[in-house]
Amino acid sequence: MGYIVSRSIMAITEAGIPDLLHDGPRSVPDLATAAGVDADALRRMLGLLESEGLLTGVAPDRVELTGRGRLLCSDTPGSLKHLCALMDHEAYTCWSGAGHALRTGGAAFDQVYGQPYFDWLAGHPDDATRFHAAQAGLVEMRLLPLLALDWSATRTVVDVGAGDGVLLHTLLTAQPHLAGIGFDLPEVTAAAPVGERTTRVGGSFFDGVPVGGDTYVLAQILHDWPDVDAVRILRRVREAMLRTGSPAARLLVLEQVVPDDTRPHPARLLDLHMLVLLGGRERTERQWRELLSRSGFRVERITAGARSALLEAVPEPD
Numbered sequence: 001m002g003y004i005v006s007r008s009i010m011a012i013t014e015a016g017i018p019d020l021l022h023d024g025p026r027s028v029p030d031l032a033t034a035a036g037v038d039a040d041a042l043r044r045m046l047g048l049l050e051s052e053g054l055l056t057g058v059a060p061d062r063v064e065l066t067g068r069g070r071l072l073c074s075d076t077p078g079s080l081k082h083l084c085a086l087m088d089h090e091a092y093t094c095w096s097g098a099g100h101a102l103r104t105g106g107a108a109f110d111q112v113y114g115q116p117y118f119d120w121l122a123g124h125p126d127d128a129t130r131f132h133a134a135q136a137g138l139v140e141m142r143l144l145p146l147l148a149l150d151w152s153a154t155r156t157v158v159d160v161g162a163g164d165g166v167l168l169h170t171l172l173t174a175q176p177h178l179a180g181i182g183f184d185l186p187e188v189t190a191a192a193p194v195g196e197r198t199t200r201v202g203g204s205f206f207d208g209v210p211v212g213g214d215t216y217v218l219a220q221i222l223h224d225w226p227d228v229d230a231v232r233i234l235r236r237v238r239e240a241m242l243r244t245g246s247p248a249a250r251l252l253v254l255e256q257v258v259p260d261d262t263r264p265h266p267a268r269l270l271d272l273h274m275l276v277l278l279g280g281r282e283r284t285e286r287q288w289r290e291l292l293s294r295s296g297f298r299v300e301r302i303t304a305g306a307r308s309a310l311l312e313a314v315p316e317p318d
């Protein structure tokens with residue numbers, strides 16, 4: 001019955017309740033009026049979330065967020081509000097096909113919606129806008145390991161699967177000597193804002209990626225795909241790097257690393273979500289090393305980050 005908790009968190013967040021509690025405690029009727037929701041239903045949902053440690057004070061009618069609950073506010077550093085938007089709608093509905101994923105090892109989304117997720121997004125621009133905005137909202141934490149790197153040997157960075165381009169924009173703002181190429185599907189690049197010193201290029205990374213970069217970034221891309229496709233993407237990136245011939249060529253992969261032990265870890269949940277949504281997977285360190293080696297890369301370093309690990313690799317020569 002865990003989804004009753006997660007659906008309640010999504011409903012409360014979508015109704016804007018955490019932001020209404022941002023400045024301090026409020027009564028349930030006051031909150032219900034401000035959010036335009038039913039006061040009795042709100043009290044019962046808040047009661048559940050109080051027992052989950054997200055807030056306090058439902059019975060005395062002085063509702064207040066806890067530190068965990070604050071993660072649902074828009075302006076909390078590392079806010080998870082965007083994750084709620086990302087896990088809702090089609091990302092939630094496709095879990096009704098979890099049995100299909102279990103039987104076949106492939107995406108449940110394709111069975112429930114009749115086509116692969118990124119194809120479906122291309123035909124549903126409003127959902128695509130929500131998806132890319134939610135991804136962009138999570139970039140702030142995702143790119144922290146990138147910002148800590150030495151960028152002095154890089155002139156041009158190619159963000160492969162750049163989405164809205166927020167990661168590239170933030171990186172270029174922090175490193176004013178860099179130019180950027182944001183590469184994604186044509187319909188995504190067409191809808192994305194063009195930042196300063198940035199070129200947008202549309203195409204599929206299964207056909208090839210732009211040449212001309214010293215550093216190539218793959219942020220939350222490879223986990224969308226099973227190994228056979230991830231290797232195809234990595235080989236395309238390596239081809240572009242070898243054709244460019246930059247002496248500073250490096251690949252930066254921002255992804256989860258699934259722990260080898262049995263302790264609970266968000267990467268385990270994301271691993272199954274990638275399976276059900278896309279037929280993809282999260283990987284252990286050993287699996288990452290094997291995948292990159294099979295694709296012609298040598299892993300130089302793996303650094304743990306707050307929300308994503310950073311894998312640094314260089315292309316092996318032909």
Ligand SMILES: C[S@@+](CC[C@H](N)C(=O)[O-])C[C@H]1O[C@@H](n2cnc3c(N)ncnc32)[C@H](O)[C@@H]1O
Nearest residue numbers: 118135161162163184185188203204205219220
């Ligand atoms: C999980 S999002 C990651 C976005 C971004 N890198 C980030 O960290 O927020 C995956 C991205 O891959 C893009 N994508 C999917 N299939 C693609 C393809 N065949 N060629 C290029 N980009 C693709 C999607 O449009 C989406 O922007």
